[in-house]
Amino acid sequence: MPFDDESFDIVAMGYLHDTLEEKSVLKEAIDESVRVLKPNGYLIGDTPLHPMRPRYERLRVLKLLSGIDHPKYAEQIRSYQEAMNNGGLEFLKEGIGFNRDNIQMYLTFYFVTQKK
Secondary structure, three states, rough: OOOOOEEEEEEEEEEHHHHOHHHHHHHHHHHHHHHHHHEEEEEEEEOOOOOOOOOHHHHHHHHHHOOOOHHHHHHHHHHHHHHHHHOOOOEEEEEEEHHHHOOOOOOEEEEEEEEO
């Protein structure tokens, strides 16, 4: 990104991770976001989880919020957590929910992190 180091208090990522399938590219995106964040700045965002779930399964929100019940989702979330932790970010809030624009399609992993 064409910004100076420590330029922003907040960097937001919406569905960016969905296009970054390779761990090395995800790491680069996280590292670049951390670079432009001021000390104690926030990286916030969400990303869809794959595969898509049938509608009746997406409506089981309470069960999903109490624990990840799909191994592929858990693997994706661990990948995001690892990339962000290794990039120098601390999770303040994270969870599974819906993106209102894609409620018919995806569950979403959302996060709020802070630069250490």
